[in-house]
Every structure is written in structure tokens, then in C-alpha cells.
Amino acid sequence: xKQSIIQVKNVSFKYEGEENLPPVLDGASxxxxxxxxxxxxxxxxxxxxxxxxxxxxxLVPSEGSVLIDGMxxxxxxxxxxxxxxxxxxxxxxDNQMVASVVEDDVAFAPENLGVPSEEIRVRVDEAxxxxxxxxxxxxxxxxxxxxxxxxxxxxxxxxxxxxxIVLDEPTAMLDxxxxxxxxxxxxxLCRENGITIVLITHHMNEAVDADRVFVMSKGRVVGEGxxxxxxxxxxxxxxxxxxxxxxxxxxxQLRQKGLNFPADALTVEExxxxxxxxxx
Amino acid sequence: MPDIxxxxxxxxxxxxxxxxxxxxxxxxxxxxxxxxVxxxxxxxxxxxxxxxxxxGLLLPSSGRVLIDGxxxxxxxxxxxxxxFKIGLVFQYPEYQLFEETVYRDIAFGPxxxxxxxxxxxxxxxxxxxxxxxxxxxFxxxxxxxxxxxxxxxxxxxxxxxxxxxLVLDEPTAGLDxxxCASILKNITDYREATGATxxxxxxxxxxxxxxxxxxxxxxxxxxxxxxxPKDIFSQADRLRAIxxxxxxxxxxxxxxxxxxxxxxxxxxxxxxxxxxVLSLRKGGQTC
Numbered sequence: 001x002k003q004s005i006i007q008v009k010n011v012s013f014k015y016e017g018e019e020n021l022p023p024v025l026d027g028a029s030x031x032x033x034x035x036x037x038x039x040x041x042x043x044x045x046x047x048x049x050x051x052x053x054x055x056x057x058x059l060v061p062s063e064g065s066v067l068i069d070g071m072x073x074x075x076x077x078x079x080x081x082x083x084x085x086x087x088x089x090x091x092x093x094d095n096q097m098v099a100s101v102v103e104d105d106v107a108f109a110p111e112n113l114g115v116p117s118e119e120i121r122v123r124v125d126e127a128x129x130x131x132x133x134x135x136x137x138x139x140x141x142x143x144x145x146x147x148x149x150x151x152x153x154x155x156x157x158x159x160x161x162x163x164x165i166v167l168d169e170p171t172a173m174l175d176x177x178x179x180x181x182x183x184x185x186x187x188x189l190c191r192e193n194g195i196t197i198v199l200i201t202h203h204m205n206e207a208v209d210a211d212r213v214f215v216m217s218k219g220r221v222v223g224e225g226x227x228x229x230x231x232x233x234x235x236x237x238x239x240x241x242x243x244x245x246x247x248x249x250x251x252x253q254l255r256q257k258g259l260n261f262p263a264d265a266l267t268v269e270e271x272x273x274x275x276x277x278x279x280x
Numbered sequence: 281m282p283d284i285x286x287x288x289x290x291x292x293x294x295x296x297x298x299x300x301x302x303x304x305x306x307x308x309x310x311x312x313x314x315x316x317v318x319x320x321x322x323x324x325x326x327x328x329x330x331x332x333x334x335x336g337l338l339l340p341s342s343g344r345v346l347i348d349g350x351x352x353x354x355x356x357x358x359x360x361x362x363x364f365k366i367g368l369v370f371q372y373p374e375y376q377l378f379e380e381t382v383y384r385d386i387a388f389g390p391x392x393x394x395x396x397x398x399x400x401x402x403x404x405x406x407x408x409x410x411x412x413x414x415x416x417x418f419x420x421x422x423x424x425x426x427x428x429x430x431x432x433x434x435x436x437x438x439x440x441x442x443x444x445x446l447v448l449d450e451p452t453a454g455l456d457x458x459x460c461a462s463i464l465k466n467i468t469d470y471r472e473a474t475g476a477t478x479x480x481x482x483x484x485x486x487x488x489x490x491x492x493x494x495x496x497x498x499x500x501x502x503x504x505x506x507x508x509p510k511d512i513f514s515q516a517d518r519l520r521a522i523x524x525x526x527x528x529x530x531x532x533x534x535x536x537x538x539x540x541x542x543x544x545x546x547x548x549x550x551x552x553x554x555x556x557v558l559s560l561r562k563g564g565q566t567c
Contacts, residue, residue: 043456044428091454145323172454173372175323175483176525202456205528241458246486246528246550253554259561268528272535279541279560 005164005196006032006055006086011064012219013050024050026219027064032198032212034163037190039207039227040200042216043241048200051216052168055198056086069163084113087157089167093149094142096156102144103128103137106155113160120159127155130193131185147178151185158189164196165189171203179203204231204245208266215240232263247271284311284334284366284445284477288343291329295341303329305501306343311477313444316468318492318509319481322523325498327481328371331447334479335366364393367443371450373434377422382413382433385422389441400440407440410473411466428459435463439470445477446470452487460484464491485527489513489548497524514546529553 013025025047032038042048053059054066057073069085071078087109090096099105106124115123128134131151141149150170157165167186171179183206190197199206207213213230215223217240223230231237231244234252243249251261251271265274291304304326311317319327332338333345336352336359344351352362367389370376379385386407390400408415411432417425422433435451448467452460468491471478482488488495488509495512497505499522505512512519516526516534526548533547533556541560547553 043458045426169454176485177322177523202454204457241456243457247532250529250532250550250553253550254557257554257558259558268531268535272532272539275532275536275557276539276541279557 003034004031005034005069006030006198007065007067008051008054009065009067011051011054011061011066013054013059013062022219023062024219025054025061028216028220029064030214030221030224032164032196034196035190035194036211037187037197037209038199038212038214039210040198040214040216041202041204041207041230041242046216046240047219048216049168050219052088052166052198052200055164055166056088057082058088080113084160085162086164086166087160087162089150089153089157089165089170091169091172093146093153093173096153097141097149100140101137102133102139102141102152105141105152106137106159109156109160123159123161124155127158128152130158130189131155132181145178146174147181150174150178150182154182154185154189158195162195164198166198166200168200169202170199171201171206179206204243207231208245215242217241227266228264231266234263283313283348285309285346285349286330286333286343287346289330289333289340289345290342291326291333291338292341293329303501304333307501307503309496309503309506311479313477314471314475316471316478316491316493317480318488318495319479319498320483320485320488320495320524321498325522326501327498328449329501330498331368331449331479331481334445334447335362335368336360337368364389364441365443366445366447367438367441369435369438369446369448369451371453373438373451374422374427374430377430377434380421381419382422382425383418385433386413386437386440389437393441403440403442404436407436410439410470411436412462428455431455431463432466435466442474443476444474445479447479447481449481450483451480452482452484460487467491485513485525485548489527489529497522509548510546513548 008028008030011025011028012023014023028051040048057079060074066073068082071082073082097105098108103124106127107120110120110123128137131154133151133155141152171182186197189195208227210227213227214221231248234244237244245266247266251265254261262274265271286307286309289304289307293301293303321327339353352358377385386404387400390403413432413436422430452463467478495509496503513526513530516530519526529550530548533543533553536543543556547556
């Protein structure tokens with residue numbers, strides 16, 4: 001087994017001023033393997049965004065620990081190294097644009113890291129090519145579509161050359177086209193460039209190709225497995241206020257009617273084949 | 281309850297400038313009272329520009345918007361009054377909460393209608409009931425609420441005007457599945473209770489397939505398809521050609537057809553395909 005780049009060990013967390021409320025994270029634990037594509041699911045308020053902010057030290061645990069490539073996020077001397085290792089992309093692309101030209105925006109982080117300017121040039125071009133936005137390098141970010149802006153935000157993170165990128169609902173504000181662009185970009189970064197991806201999402205369909213799926217509820221990780229394993233437990237997910245992809249929902253409803261369908265057909269093709277077999 | 285009609289509605293942004301762009305061109309739509317219409321189209325197709333014409337927020341570059349046969353832009357007063365008849369809920373309406381308390385925020389619309397105090401109070405309670413905002417939140421600051429609660433308060437603020445037409449631009453964007461289902465239920469409940477027309481803009485084909493009775497598809501500033509969900513989703517190839525998705529269920533049904541399993545009718549919800557498969561199994565034929 002490959003080494004875990006992210007280790008979250010029994011983490012509890014409360015926001016300041018909320019001492020009387022139940023903790024947002026309440027003993028959450030998970031490990032993410034380097035180079036894998038991991039998805040974290042959970043309803044609003046399950047603690048998944050709070051967990052995401054623990055993964056590069058924006059927040060630090062009240063109890064328990066978060067280790068990034070072995071570095072404890074509470075060790076302030078390692079904070080810069082941690083942020084170089086794990087980059088973050090948030091939901092709203094408009095809040096993440098700082099410059100008035102795309103390539104300046106992508107250069108912002110490496111500039112702050114003190115990277116020499118010739119090196120920045122190389123990294124910016126490379127990052128924009130990786131997200132397929134190189135042709136837009138001289139454009140103004142505010143004239144781009146949501147999906148394009150989000151890919152520029154990802155390029156800004158890539159320019160730091162992180163080993164892991166955490167994306168907190170990066171497609172929530174995008175239309176289907178933008179959603180496809182962003183998801184195919186991050187899958188490619190994972191599969192072809194070996195960057196570890198942690199995707200936090202409400203869209204069950206985005207989890208279908210993940211290596212590992214984690215389900216959060218009430219500040220804990222309550223389920224973990226391959227997409228097939230996780231989405232075959234339809235009742236458990238529904239109890240957590242989540243749904244399953246429509247493919248799994250259809251086969252589940254057919255099973256409820258007494259038909260013998262597999263619980264782990266997730267893609268359209270697998271689902272169609274399963275029905276075809278049953279009917280012919 | 282009003283009927284809505286647009287005649288040759290055209291809207292051009294930044295006319296006579298280098299950034300001139302035609303957002304709507306010659307759009308003719310009629311929506312009868314009580315209809316539940318879904319508007320679909322990819323970003324930039326003109327659907328949001330269209331809905332902003334319905335209550336006079338945008339003025340047509342040419343063409344007319346008629347409510348009950350009256351051009352809403354013919355006088356300033358008519359345009360002003362239209363804002364109370366046609367309630368528009370924007371994308372991410374929670375960013376537009378501004379009052380000190382939830383109660384005052386919901387009251388903003390009815391107060392502008394110059395209603396008596398008692399009636400405003402009654403409407404606030406009624407609107408909160410529709411969207412599931414408990415009265416215990418009335419004295420809180422909107423800023424203290426969760427994202428889902430904020431959105432409900434914002435929708436309540438529009439419903440409190442008792443609009444005969446409720447227009448919602450992506451009301452479920454960014455919510456979790458449970459939040460989506462519950463907001464959509466609030467909307468259908470409001471319609472059932474009041475007979476209001478509902479116009480829903482959505483990117484989620486699954487949502488829209490489930491609840492709308494009529495779909496209008498926008499592409500490049502034109503309306504390119506108009507019909508029942510069944511009509512529209514049976515033309516999956518055409519939808520894909522203009523960059524739209526079809527519901528996953530429709531994809532499965534298309535693939536089954538390629539495999540030689542003929543699914544009777546067009547399926548766009550999980551329940552329809554489930555029933556179709558069940559009926560085929562009970563002695564239907566394959567080929």
C-alpha cells in the first residue's frame with residue numbers, strides 16, 4: 001500500500017463562540033493515499049467543509065491531529081510546507097480571482113512563495129496548459145465562464161506544484177458544461193500527473209469514478225469504501241440525508257420490487273447491461 | 281392570476297459598443313395562468329435575461345412583455361406594480377438579505393406594497409410557513425442562519441408579496457440533496473395552495489423532469505424547443521447537440537434501445553424506467 005499523504009486522526013473541532021453547541025467535527029478520522037482520487041460526501045452541516053479547511057492548516061483541530069505527509073498542522077513552523085503540499089480550491093470562483101489578467105492570477109501564489117520570475121513563467125504556462133486554459137492567458141478573468149474561472153483557480157493552485165489538491169464543492173455554482181470541464185480536469189490531474197485529489201461534493205455522479213468515497217455525518221466519517229461499496233448501501237445513505245446516483249437508485253427500486261439486480265452497477269453502461277441481462 | 285406573453289422580445293447588452301451582445305432575439309412565449317414551466321439552456325443561452333424582463337427589471341431593446349394583455353413597460357406605474365405581481369427569486373438570493381432581523385427582511389416586499397401592518401404580519405407568517413422558516417428565527421439576524429435557512433428566508437420575502445407568478449432562477453444551486461428536495465416541495469406546495477404560475481430556471485435536468493409540466497429550451501438567445509418533458513427528453517440528441525444533458529435515466533433508456541430492449545414511451549424519471557422494466561419483465565417483448 002502506498003503511503004498516506006493525509007492522515008486525519010480522531011479530530012474534533014468547535015468554532016470560537018460556539019462552545020455550547022455540539023462540535024462541528026466530532027472524532028473524524030480518515031486516511032488518503034498519495035495519488036488517489038478521494039471523494040467526501042455529506043449533507044449541509046455534516047462537517048465536510050470544516051474538515052477540508054483542516055487539510056492545509058486553515059483550521060487546526062481542537063482535539064486529535066491532522067498529519068500532511070507526516071507534518072502536524074499544529075506545527076506553525078511547517079505551515080508553509082503544508083500549504084505547498086496541499087492546495088485548496090473553493091466553491092465560488094469569483095471570490096478566488098485576485099488579478100485582472102488570467103496569467104497574473106495564476107502567478108499570484110508562486111510569487112508569494114518567492115519563486116524566481118523565470119521559474120514562475122514556466123510554472124504558469126505549464127499550469128494553464130494542464131487545465132486547458134493556455135489560450136486564455138491574456139484574458140480578463142471576469143469575462144470567463146464559471147467553468148473557465150474555476151479551471152483558472154485550479155491552475156493557480158497547480159502553479160504551487162502541490163502534491164494534493166482539496167476542492168470544496170468546486171462545481172456547485174457551475175452549469176452542466178462547466179461541471180464536466182472541471183471534473184474531467186481534476187480527474188486528468190490525478191490520473192496523468194499523479195496529484196492526489198480530495199473532492200468534496202453534493203453531486204453523487206461525480207463520485208462514481210473515485211478510488212475511495214468517504215461519507216460524513218455529524219462531524220464523523222460514517223462510511224468509507226469504493227464507490228460501488230458505498231453506493232450499494234442505499235438505505236444507509238438515505239438515512240444520512242444523501243441520495244445515490246440515479247443508476248443505483250433505479251436498480252435499488254427494482255430490487256425492492258423483488259428483482260435480482262446487482263447493487264454495484266454505477267455507470268449508465270453497467271446499469272443498461274444489468275437490465276439487458278435481466279430482460280433477455 | 282396573470283397570463284404572460286412576450287412579443288418579439290429582443291435584448292441587446294451594451295448596444296453600439298465593442299461589447300455589444302444579443303442576449304435575446306425575437307422571443308415569443310405565452311405562458312397561461314397556473315402553468316408550471318421549466319426553462320433550460322446552458323449558461324449564456326438567454327434564460328436569465330428572459331426572466332428579468334418578466335417583471336420589468338430589464339427593458340426590452342425591442343418587442344413587448346404583456347401581462348394580461350397589458351404592456352408592462354407602457355407606463356412607469358405599470359412596471360412598478362408588475363414587481364408585486366411577478367415575484368422573482370434570483371440565483372443565490374441569500375446574498376441579498378440585508379435587514380437586521382429575519383422578520384424585517386421578509387417584511388420588506390409587503391411593506392413596499394404599502395399594506396396595513398396587520399396584513400404584513402399575516403403575510404410574513406404565511407410565507408414563512410410555506411418555506412419552513414420557524415417563527416423562532418424571526419428575531420435572529422439573517423447572518424446567523426445556515427445557507428439553506430437563508431435561502432428559505434429570501435424565498436419567503438418574495439412569497440410574502442403573494443405573487444401570482446413565482447419565478448425562480450436556480451433555487452436549488454449549491455444545496456445538498458435533502459435541501460434541494462425540500463425547496464422544490466415548498467415551491468410545489470405554494471403553487472397548489474395558491475394556483476400561482478411557477479417558472480423555474482434550472483440546470484438540473486433530473487429536478488426539472490420531475491416537477492415541470494412544460495419545458496422551454498433556450499439556445500443562443502432563441503427558444504429552440506417548447507413542449508412537455510416527454511416531448512423534450514425524447515429528443516435527447518438535439519439536447520446534447522446544444523450542450524445540454526438529458527436525465528441519466530433517459531441515457532440508460534437510450535442505451536437499452538441500442539441493445540435491442542425497446543422501452544415503451546420516453547422515460548425521464550427513475551420511477552418511469554422502473555415501471556417500464558417491470559412491465560417488460562411481466563411478458564413484454566424484446567427484439
